[in-house]
Structures are given as structure tokens and as C-alpha cells.
Amino acid sequence: MRLPPKPTTTQATYLATLLTAATIQAPNPNPNHPAQIHAQLITTHNLSNPLLLTQLINLYAKSGQLTQAILTFNCARKYTNVVTWTSLIAHLTQSRHPFEAFSLFSQLKKTSTLSPNPHTFSAAFHACAQTGVRTHGSQVHALGFKHGAESSVFVASAIADMYAKCGDMAASRKVFDEMPQRNLVSWNALMVGYVRNKLYRNAIFTFQELVRDCSLAPDQVSFSSTLSACANAGELGFGQSLHAHVLKLGLEKLVYVKNSLVDMYSKCGCFSNAVEVFDPETDRDVVTWNILMMGWVHNDQFGEACSCFRSVMREGILPDEASFSTVLHALVGIAVWAQGATIHALIVKSGFAANRCVGSSLITMYAKCGTLLDAYRAFEETKNHLNIVSWTAMIAAFQQHGHGSRVIALFNEMLERGIEPDYITFVCVLSACSHNGLVEEGLKYFNSMSQTHRLAPGSEHYACVVDMLGRAGCLDDAKQFIDTMPVEPDSSVWGALLGACRNCGDLELGKEVAQKLFEMEPDNPGNYVLLSNMYASYGRLEEAKEVRRLMSSNGVKKETGCSWIDIGSTTHVFTVHDRSHRESEKIYAMLRKLEELVREKGYVADTRCAVNDMGEYKEQNLWCHSERLALAFGLISLPVSAPICIKKNLRTCGDCHTVMKIISGIIGREIVLRDTNRFHHFAGGLCSCGDYW
Template identity: 35%
Template structure:
């Protein structure tokens, strides 16, 4: 090569960057190069993001100046090197070049600030900007722009305002680069109003100006304003929208659930031939998915010319979010066939669609595949796995995933606690919560809410008080969700006074869940007047009740026999409040009518309601039939239960009791014989109590309890005292033929009282 400098410069300026680097590689190690050739080579590495070549050229440059003088100390070349290292994701190398410079100019500072800001070292970028000011160097538009973008990434609007103040004082502060960066900073930092004000003051806006404010408004929940600005840009006619503008407005339409606007903008994107762009097309597909138009989302997706992994993940997650696991798995298979490798987002989306026992096999298949990919070491994937097994009712596998997760985060702990609550592994909740408390410096509201749920199930009042005290200590007591959980748990533990006190303390912070929790609590413990008075107050304050509120109201009416009032409240649910009655509401109405002895009306309601009756509804009718000696209704209710669950022992037992109460011993004997031939056995009653941090479980006629002798001795004593006091057990008529009496049988319900 006769003149390597000329050759390299010619190749670089003609855009043949790789050829320029090959020409350099063919040179002898000692071949001298000019500053212009070095600058061209470093620029080629920068544009190609080729760090290995960049380091090679840097070493060649240093070797050409063994005494430390010459080109190695050239400020312009050093600035090129800093820029190259920044673009090649090597900010430490950029800083090393900067620190070794004997003379720095504003470009040097701007380059090193940009090198840090571009690579996520935003705090360092802001620190370099401060050092620049202390050194007495005036920042140019590039330094100001990079620092403003660093503040945006940090989400620190306070620092951003200081940069804005420096920009106002600077000669280059009015440059469009700086103004656009400041608009982005305000938008990303939650001060989108300031960003909009600044945007409107920009006289000569460019595409970046429009894109910055549209994206900021869309991301900060100002979707309609984002659409207004986009329309203004189109109407102005000075700039053609690009894929990023369309991506932002499609996202705004999706969040705002505005299919009409989305379809109009879709037509506009077709006009500009951007509907097949990977970025805009992905956002368009996501918009249709959010608007429940999955088929449209799929059609748009298949029109994208070269969908990348982000595009595939978006569509797969859209189907998964709707619970369409089979369709999501088909897309997953197509993605793999296209040659793309799934990532953590892909498998997390698929796992979210696995719900119920029927999806367990597919969940396990996904688990095996992600282990093969090595994604099982990602804690976010492990968290999704854990939740998947919990949703698919496989608690042991969920616990296995938890035990095998090394770097557990708070989501991991909360996921396993939630799984324990859902699986009624209440002892495990307290055991794991104790471990969590020792493992982390502070607990969040999700962890505490899970423990409250377990405490409510067990009536563990002491734990509720401890959670309340802890929440007060760390400042979580003002959290509405946690306070509602405390009200609900206090009520379920029977401490309505504590529930009411906390309800009053919440003041204006109360929401519909606060009111509903206390109403349900009063209703469940028979305080119907208090529940209905609270409901009246709630309505007078204009607070719209929810479905839980009406469960409490209907329960309250049922407990005190306010049948007409209960039926009235049921009748106004949908027309006045838009609440469609659920199974739970229907169960309440059946209970309301059955308790009052209006069994024919209850049966008619069962026949007319929009649901198939479940076991709870039939059991309600069956229990009421026993109370009111209605044999025919009892038979119908028992048949309803046995059609759903042929082995349901309670139905046989209650029907036997009805026959015995009515003296129908032939039917009684026939049913008993049927129970024996079918192998149906009565499930023993079980109760539990939490005492001194330990769960005590009691089963009817159980002699395996370690303290059984002491318990039954105490029961005998209590039983004798009750008889001495004049207690006479109420036994059904005609039942002497099949029933014998002893104190232990009568007093099984007293075990908890005596023990606790």
C-alpha cells in the first residue's frame, strides 16, 4: 500500500468502513499514520460499534508515540477516542482516556459525559458535569443535553431543574438539542406539565421535539393530551411522523382503551407505510390486544416485515393475559421456528396463562424448557414459576421452586406466602414469615397482608395486633390497602371494637373496601342493625357500594329475619349500582328465605337464578329443611348435593337427621345402608386455636392428641358441672332408638374454650 493514509481516508469518506479497518489491519505494526487517518479509523470503529478494532487502533496510536508526546497527546484524537469508547459501551475506557489528557476542551467534557450517560452511568455523568462547572469550563449544547438526559434516566427532577438553570445561563442553552433533552427530562420525571410548557415555547420544533412530548404524555397517563399533540403535529404539516410517534400514540390508545382513535391512526400509519415497521407494528398489535381485539392484533402482527423478539413477546403476552394458553403456545412455537431464542419475558408471559389443574402439564413443560435455556437462574422467572404452580394447585412444586431459588427477592417471598394462603397451609405462612422477618430489613404491605389473611382464617388475634403495631412503627398504617386488611381481620377475629376504631382513624382515607369490610364483619357476628346503619351512612355519603358490600347487607338481613328488606336490596343491586348478582349474592338470598322458613320461595329462587346451584346453596336448603322438618325439600336438596358430589357425607348425615326427626325410620335405615355400601363415611369435625404461637388442632372423638387425657378429664368435669346447673340436652323426638348420651359427645364444642 503506497499511501496508507490516503487509502484509509478514501475508504472512510466513501462509507466503506469495514474496508478501511481491513486496510489498517494489513499495515505493518510500525507503519506511521497521520492524525486524520487515526481520526477516520476511530470514527469507523465508533460507527460500527467495534470495540476490538477500537482498542487495536488505540494501542497502535500509543505505540507511535513512545515518549508520550505527539499524536497520543492530541486533544482532537483523544476526543474521538472518548466518543468511540462511549458508543462501544466501554465508559471506563473513555474515562481513562479523559483522565490522561493534558489539555481538555468543552468537547472533551461533553464526550465523557455522553459516554457515561449512554451506558447507564447517569450518576457519574451528572458528577462529571459538576466537575466541568467547577473546572470553569462552560458547557456546550452537547454536555447540557447529555446531562439532562442523565437526569431523565435518574428520574431526578430536582437535578434536572438545576441543569435547566445552567442552560438558561449558557449561550448554547437555547439550542434545540438542549430543549428537546429538557422536555424529555421533565416528561420522564413526572413533571410532564413543565415539559409541555417548555415544548410550547420552542419556536422551531423538529421531529424529536414532537416525539419527546408525545411519548412523555403517553407514559405519564395523559393519553388524550398525547393524541391532541399528535393531531396538532399532523395538522401543522411541517414534519412527517415516524415509527416512534406512531408507537407512542398507539400505546396511548391502548391504555385509554380507545379503539376508535386507534383504528383512525392505524389508517394513517398505512398511508405513511409504517404499519409494517417492527416498532410501530408491535405497538399497533399491542393496542388492538388491549382493546380486546386479539384477532386484529394477530393480523397486524403477521404483516410486520421482520418481527423481533419484543414484537413476539408482546403478542404472546397479550394472549396469555387473556388466559388463552393454547393460542399463546402456538405463537411460542412459531417464534421458535423463526429462529428467535425466547427470553425471560417470553416464558414469564406463558407461565402467567397457566391457571388451574388442567394447565399444570403445560406449565411443567414450560418449566423444563426454560431450564434447558438456563433461565431458571433468573429470579424473576423463578417467581413466575412459583406463582404458576400455586395457580395450578401444585403447592409442593411451588415450595420446591422456592427452596431452589438462591437470590430470593421480596417478590419471591410474597409469592410463596400467597401460595401458602391459597393452599390453606397456614402454619407455613407463619413459619416463612418468621424467616422473612429475619432476612430483610423491612416488610412490605403484601407480606403483611398475607399474614393477616392467615390470621383471619385461624382467628389468631395476637398476630393481628403485632402486625398492626409493626405497620404503625414503620409508617405503613396509613396505607389504605393494609388498613382495610386490618379492619377485615379484626372483624373476622371477632374484635369489632378494634375494627371500628381503625375505621374511624382512617377518616377521609376510607374507601369502599373499608366500609364493606366493617359491614361484613358486623353482619357475620349478628350485629345486623350496626351493619345496616353503616350501609345507610355509606349511601348518604355518596360512596358507591361494591359486590362485597351487598354480601354484608344481605347477610345482615338474613341473620335478623329482615326478609323483605333483603329482597329489596337484592333487587336494586343491578339497576341502581350496576352490580350483577354473583353466586355469593344468590347464596345469601337463599339463606335469607330458608332461615325464615320460606322454603318454597327459596326453591323457586334457585330455579330462576342465572346459575346452576352449587353445593353451598343446596346445603343451605338442606339445613333449613331439617330445621323446619320439610322432608320433601330435604330430599330434593340432598339429591342436588349428591348429583354434584356422590360421596358428600354431610348430605347423607343431614338427610338421615331429617328422616329421624320426622320418624321415617325405614328411609333412615335405607339411607344408612346406602352409606355403608357406598363406603361413605362422615368426615370428623375439626377445630383449631392458636395459643402461645402454636397451632392446636382438635378432631371430634380424637384420642391421638398428646394432651388428650387432660382434655377429656376437663371435659368430664365441665360436663358434670353443666348437668348440676340444670343443663338438659335438646335431643330430637324419636331419636332415642338410635342415640345414646354421654357428657363427651355433648361437649366436643367446649374443647376449644377449655383449652384456650
Template identity: 40%
Template sequence: MLSTDSLACGALSAIDEGREAHGRAVKIGLVSDVYISTALVDFYMKMGEVEVARQLFERIPLKNIVSWNALIAGYSYNELDLKAVGAFQRMQELGFEPNSSTLVSVLPAVARVGNYEEGRHIHKLMEGKGFDINESVINSLITMHGKFGELDIAYRLFEDFQEKTDVSWTAMISAYVQQGEFAKALELFLRMQALGFKPTAVTIASILPACANKMDLKLGMKIHGCSTKNGVNLDLVFSTALVDMYAKCGCIVEARHVFDDMPDRNVISWNAMINAFGLHGQGKDALEWFNLMQLNGVQPNSSTFVSTISACSHAGMVVEGLKCFESMNNEYNLVPETKHYACAVDVFGRAGHLKEAHDFIKRMPIEPDDGVWGSLLGACRIHKDMKLGKIAALKALELKPEEPGYYILLTNIYAAEGKWEDAQKLRVIMKKKKIVKEAGQSSIEIGGISHSFVMGDFRHPEWGKIYKKMREIEEKLEEEGYVPDTSFSLHEEEVEKDERLAMHSERIALAFGLLKKSNGIPIRITKNLRVCGNCHSAFKLASRIYGREIVMRDLNRFHRFEGGICSCNDYW
């Protein structure tokens, strides 16, 4: 009876009643009973009283697999993952055989710790000992393999399992999304529905980041509408995912509507909205929301400061951004991490205060990482400070020698100085180390189909029409006085520089959008890298020439081009 009482107390989060049950067990001498003690371990773990639970567990004279499972599950529940894995290993050393429940508890901990070797060991253990392969075990394995990027193994487990539920589908969809395989995630989501499985709020929250990444607003809105129609509970996770999706699809107003309609909000919800304002260059709104969340009783966390300082940086709000950074320690007792220092360096750097940015790095109380030097390097590239840019690039490469972006930026700096031999040496080093630069890729959705382009992409079946439109755009740009800036191109011949700049992937996507999108419909383009200054200038002019709204989301933020100006005010 006491064990049942304790479990019920745990479910109800009734800490006082649980302690009362514990006291009764001690009083009548039942606390040494393995079942009573295991129930109490489970209860205290769910209450977050981890040390009390551990002490109770250690006092159990004759432990069994159920008591070990309670300990491991409790550690995992409280995300004390190293302790969970350690308890799992200790259990086996003492001769206890794990069962399916053990594995379901320990696998998430293994994934969070990043110990794939242990994960593979557990999987082999299951196969070798013929464990009951139920849905919970399969889903845990899918999640674990997906977390480590072993999507082929995860998908094979998913496909081979005959008794799939919506949880199984969600696990596989989430695995694809986590590893950036957004097209596959969307394909699986549509297949899930075609086979009659109804997505839950968790499924939808998992798939919305894929819609956001692909900037597939149409599908995102459809998912939102169907969810509302089918009575799917708009819980915190789902609503926050909707805010993020609308923001990343360029619809800040819709993101705000979803946020305003949320009955409850937590720090993650507020962070999503602050980040949304930052993405759209609305630094003042981001800062206002930062203050508003606190008036609503929600304390900012580490991620809040990354979003807020970054929003200030992208809006040129130097004083506000630095004040926000300084308040972390002074007002909120949060110790800044290297990611916060990188944001602060960006605040200085984007505004052109390069010396101040460098001095700030020198004064850091912790060792700067490559991200900090990378922020300075990016600023040096924008403001064309070759001398300091070289220092930053060499520091960044010293800390992260396999990062292609640092090689490219340093190569650009050498090229801008006319030091072609130095630039060529860097390219040789990259080739020897097999370091490959990520290719620029731009995508546009036409009629529900995503079309992707890379620089000089001749593969599209309508390439002839696209190229003709591109030539038309270039001619109209020239008539308006557009002259490309070739100072950062890696090629010595000026004509070749001009031609390569005109063939950037975003230019191809723009031409295709002008061909296919009717007047009055915004052209939405996503790019996986930062848009270059030349294309940014060209898009501003094109928006005026063609009287079109052009929305581009690059690696860092949104650019809304309309009437010859950009929403970023040329500050990105």
C-alpha cells in the same frame, strides 16, 4: 425515538399522546417497523385497547419474539387468559422459541385458566431447553404450582432458588394461604423476617388472611403496628386486608377504624366492610353501608350482593334481603347467578319460610345447582322439616354426589325420624365411595400458641385437667337446667348421645380457655364447621355462669356470648 415515546405514553396512561405518536409513525412510514409496531402494541394493550393492539400486531410483516411477547403480555395484563395461552401456542406452532419473558407473561394466564397440563408443559420446556432461570420465572412458577395445589413442587422451587427477594417470599406465602395452609404461611412469614427480609405491603396483604383464619389477633395487630412504624404504605390492598383481618378476628370496631382512615376506597374495600357487618350479625349496618357506598360513587358488583343478601339472611331481615336480590336485575342490570339465588333461598329458609323457599327454587329461570338445594337443606335441618329436607338432600346429592356434607345432613334427617337402617345404608355408601366427613376442629390461642382439638380429643398433654374442667362445666350447666337436644345425633342410645355432645371440639376448647385465660380476657375460639345448637345453648349459659365473654367464629359467622345471650340472637 417513536418507540420510546410510545412506551412512556403507556406508562403515563396518556392515551391521546400515544395516539399522536401512532399517527406520526403512520405519517412518516415507520408503522411497519417491528420495533415501532411492538411498542404501539404494548401501549394499546396497557390502555385496554386490545382489539387495536391485535390488529397492529397482525400487520407486523416480520414478527419477532419481542412482538409475540408484547401480544401475550398484553392479553395476560387484560386477563384475557384464553387468548394469552392461545397466542403462546400459536407462536410455537409458527416456530418461535419462547424466552423467559414469554413464560413470565403466560404462566399467570395458565394459572387463571386452570390449565395445569399446559403449566407443567411450560415448566418441562424450561428445564429441557435451559432457559435463563431468573427470579421472575421462579416466582411465576411458584405462583402457578401453588394455584393448582402443588405446594411441594412450589416449595422445592422456592428453597432451591438462592437469590430470593421479598417477592419470592411473598409468592410462597401467598401459595400457602390460597391452599388453606395458614400455619405454614405464618411460619414462613416469621422465618422471612428472622432472615432479615423486610415484608412489603403486598407481603403483609398476603399474610393477613392467615392471621384472620387462625383468629390470631395478636399477630395481626403486631403486623399492623410494625407496618405503620416502618412506614409501609397503607395502600388499598393492604388496608382492605386489614379490614378483613380485624373483622374475622372478632374486632368489628377496629375494622371500621381502618376503613374510615382509608384515603381511597374501591368496591372491594366496601365489600370487605359489608361482609364484616354480615359476619357479626349486623344486617342493618350492612344494608346501610350498601347504600352508603353508592352515595360515595361506588357501584356494587356481584360480590356486593352476595355479602349484602347474606347479611340480611343472618339477621332475619327477609323483606330487605329479597328486595336487595330483586334490585340486582331491576336497578343495577346485574344478572343473578346461582350463588345469589342460594342466598335468597337462605333468606326464606332461615326465617322458616320453607314452602316459599321451595317455590322460589321452582320458579328460578336458571337451573338450580347443589348450592341452592344445599341452602334449602340447611334450613330444613334447622326447622326440622324432614319431608322437604329429604327432597333437598336428594337433589343436592344428585348434582354433587361426592359432597360429604349432604350425606351427613340426610343421615341426620333419617336418624331424627328413627330410620336407622336408612341412615346406616348412607354410611355404607359413603364408605364404598371413600367419602370422608370433615372432622370438626376447634382452635384457641394461648400465649401465642394455637391449640387445636377434635371431638373426644385425648392427645393434649393437659388432657386430665381439661377433662376435669369439662365435667365441672357440665355439672354447672345441669344445675342451670340445661338439657341437650339429642334429636339430630346419629346414635341410638340416649346416654351415648349426651356424652358425645359434651365432647364436641368447641366444648374442649372452652374448657381449656377457662383454665388458661385470666378473668376479664375474652376467650376466642374458631371452629371449621357450623356450631351445633346444643353447644350454642351451652355456651350462652357458660358465659353467664363464669361471667366471661366468649367469642366463637364458626364456618358461617361470629357468635359473641355474654351474660347468657348471643350476639346472633339465636338466629344463625
């Protein structure tokens, strides 16, 4: 039998050079190169060379052929050394296969001939960090301690990072404190860990320790993580001092640092500073634009946020899921269906239609624009909507449009599919029960939170139950429910009870509850207005005026009510008694005509809804409410068959609700009114809320 020729040193050197050159071309090499070199290694009998084998596996992995890398490793495992194992563990971790990486490390530990080195432990700790399973990390930590790997600074840094990503900052800090020496990676791992675990002030204190240490200078990761901590902790002062430090070191043009500065100023309420930092002359990536867009959205500047998105597209920057989700959030604020549909088309074209975050934002956008059918289509078209976020978005959409039965049906379907509801899901379900008079169902779902789903009810859930009982006229039950709550009721719960007092006409209890609310949230105008209106409805005008004077003396101003309607690409805004519109004469002429038509149908004005007006002017002033002006303008501006969609920034009054119902029957077309609470779909003289709102 003839033995195969021995590989020569010249062949091995040539192949090593070839593998090195091909690896340098990765991640965009010729996809056939790894296989071609692999064939040469086999034919020249060099596959048994651990160095060349490791290089080949490395080339496969860097070329995006991880499966082939694993197959090659398994077929030639007897020729591997610890470097080969370490390389594959690292590639599995980098490719987001942490459990496979951890499994491979466990197999290495069982071999009798090989022992992991510090680089192997470092790769294993990164895998444990990705799994987020602390038990895995502590096991590897114990083994690393046994092998003395912990003395290496980069291994110790990896251990601190692993514990931080597993949510154990106490262990992370302990490892950091016991390190014989530290480098900047160690400090950054600790600061980033604190931010990740929302221990923002600890991150700031750690940065201050780093500066006092004087042996190391903070870099862009140090500044970026600490600025993020300042943003979330509201530490504007320290954030500004960090900004000065950044300018001193000349780091302000680095994208990571700039993004963090924009985010910090935006979240700390200094958005003008954020815009200044957003320098148009320096490099900007999609994250920079996303942060600026989010800043505009948080400041209720929805039009500016949409302009930012258009700028992203003009500059040729590819939007990501955060870009699409943010611009859809902005469109919710302005409720412009046409722009939303355009963004939807772009989402489909960009391949983000199946993205869970974008999909749920699409559902919310269409629902807030008043097109429930489009929202449901977006829900159904999501390829993988079996996640709680998109289901909750659709449940919330049905709830906002007053479809209580569909909320319950969808919620039950979700449970049948094995999807566990979360905190927000139950808020939507309980709110739907409240606004549709489903008291028994609401109480059943509230009790199931703790008994079946092991969720602790929060203030929003308690407030929904109080509101539900109050709307059903069960004021005593609502008060008793609050008295037996296991937690201290907050302003949302007392606010729900105040609304229940208004619905049930209990002025004395209303006074008591309002006084609690004045102490808890003295700057909330809604509580003052509600109590004042209750006094006025009982004819106690002096006391109503006293509440208004208290409100004024506390510097609290009632938000000005306004309604708006979109005609084409233009938004027309109206306030009460508004005569600033160029079509005012036609608008008021249409109002007079509408008044005649509804009177013929037996309409009698509910003057209780004009609590701030006096005598004979009460009924007249009801006809100058902003939503009626918007309705009249829609009637003279839109095609006869088009639905009329109106938005209002406050809760619509009962008299306007009655008028909209009657008019929808007279003119034979749909009127959609979105106020702060919900959508009202008026058609054929009826409203989708069933007058239970």
C-alpha cells in the same frame, strides 16, 4: 439596538456534553443541575437549539421534575422539533400520565410544520394502552396507517399491545397477522395480551406457533407469560414441558422465569415442586417470596406462609402491598390476633396503612380474629377508604359477627356517599338479612340489584334469598323462588333449599333435593350428613345408616370436627372425646362442674344434636363435643377477666350454643365462638345472633 451574540459551535458542543453527562447520572443526579444547565442555555442563547432543548427536557423528566419539563417545553415551543415532542410524550407515558400524553400528541397533529415519526406513534400507542380507551387507540391507528408508520415492526408491535391492553384481542391478533415482519417483541406482545385478557389457551397456542417458527428463540418474557397461562389454565403437563425447555436454555435462574415456575406449580396443585423450584441459592425478589407465600395460603399452610414473611424480613427485602395482604390472609386462617397486631404496626411503619388493598385485608384479619372493634378502627383510620373493597370488607365483618342492623346502616351510608356496590357487597348484605330474619329488607335489596344498580344476580345471591326464606320458615316461597329463577339453579341454591328443609322439618322435599345434590356434587360430605341427620331426627335410623353407607361407598369422608383455642403463643386443638391433652383430667373435671351449674339453671339437653349416638349415651356424648373441651380448658387456663375465644372448623350444634349462653351468664365473662358460618358472642346468658342462626 444591539443584537445578542450568536451561540458558538464550541458552546453548543460543551453544553451537549454537559447535558449528556447529567442525564447519565439520572434518576439520582444533583437536583440543581437541570436548572443550572437551563440557565446556561439561556445566557448563551442556546435554548433555541432543538437538540439542546430536547436534551434539557429529557434531563428534567429523568430527574423527576416532569412539571418543569412541561413548563420548559411550553415556554420554548417555537424551537421544538418532532424529537422534542416525541421525548415529552414518552416521558408523560412513562410517568403514568397517559391522557396528558395523548393530548400532547393531538396538539402535534394540529401543527402545520411538524409531522409525527414512527417513534412518535409508538409513544402515542403506549399512552393509548395506558388509558385503556379503545377509541383513542383506533384513532391513532388510522392516522399511523395514513402516515405509513404501521410498516415499522416496533410500531406494529405497539399497536398489537395497545389493542390487547384495551381488551380487543381480535384486533390485536389481526394486526399481528398482517405484520410484514415480526420480532420477538411482537410475539411477546400477543402472548402477554392473551394472558392479560384471560385467554390462556390462546397464549399457549401462540407460544407453540413461536417455537414452530424456528426463526426466533423464546426469551424470559415468552416463558414467563406462557407459564402464567399454564398456571391459570391448569395445564400442568405443558407447564412441565416448558420447565424442561427452560432448563435446556439455562433460564431457570432468571427471577421472572423462576417466579412464573413457582406460580405455575403452586396453582396446578404441585406445591412440593414449587418449593423445589424456590432455590435458596439463587436470587429472589419480593415477588418470588409473595408467590411462595400465596402458594402456602392456597394449600391452607398458614403457619408456613407466616414463616415466609418472617424470612422476607430477615433477608432485608422490603415487603410490598402483596406481601402484607398475603400474610394478613394467612393470619385470617390461624386467627391469631397478637401476630396480626404486630403486622399492623409494621404496616404503619412501612407507610402502607393508607393502601386500599392492605387496609381491606387488615379489616378482614381483625374481624376474623374476633375483634370487631379493631376492624372498625382499621376501617376508620384508612385515609382513603372511599372504595368499594374496604367498605365491603367492613360490611362483611359486621355480617360475620351477626350485626344485621349495622350492615344495613353501613350499606346505606355507602350508597349516600356515591359508592356503587358490587357483586360481593350484595352477597354480604343478603347474607346478613338471611341470618337476622330481615326478609322484607333482603328482598328489597335483591330486587335493587338489577333494577337500580344494573347488576345481574349470581348463584350466591339466589342462594342467600333461598336461605333467607328457609330460615324464616317460608319453605313454599323458597321453592317457588327457585322455580321462577331466570337461570338454572346450581348446587349452592339447592344446598340452601336443603338447609331450609332441615329447618322446616320437610323430610320428603329434603330427600328430593338431596338426590339432586348427590348427582351435582357427589364428593360433598355435607349433603350426605344433612340428609342422614334429618332421617335420624325423625327416628328413621335405618335410612340414616343407608345414607352413611352410600357416602362411604362413594369414598366420601366427613371432615373431622375440631375446635382450638390460643393460650399465649400456643394453639391447643381438641376433637370430640379428646383425652390427648396433658390437662385432660382437669378439663373433664371442669366439664362435670359446668354440667352441674347449667342443670341448676334448668338446662335440658337437646339430644337431637347427638344424632349419631345411641340411647343413654346421647346426652353424655354431647358434653364431649370439641368446643366444650376448648371452653373448659380456657376456663382453667386464662385469667378470670379475659374473654374466651374458641374457633371451630364446622357449624356448632344447637345444644353447645345453648350451653355457651347459659355458662356466659353464670361466670360473667364473654365467650366468643367462631364456627364456619359466623361469630357468636355469648355474654350475660345471651348470644349476639339472637338465636337466629
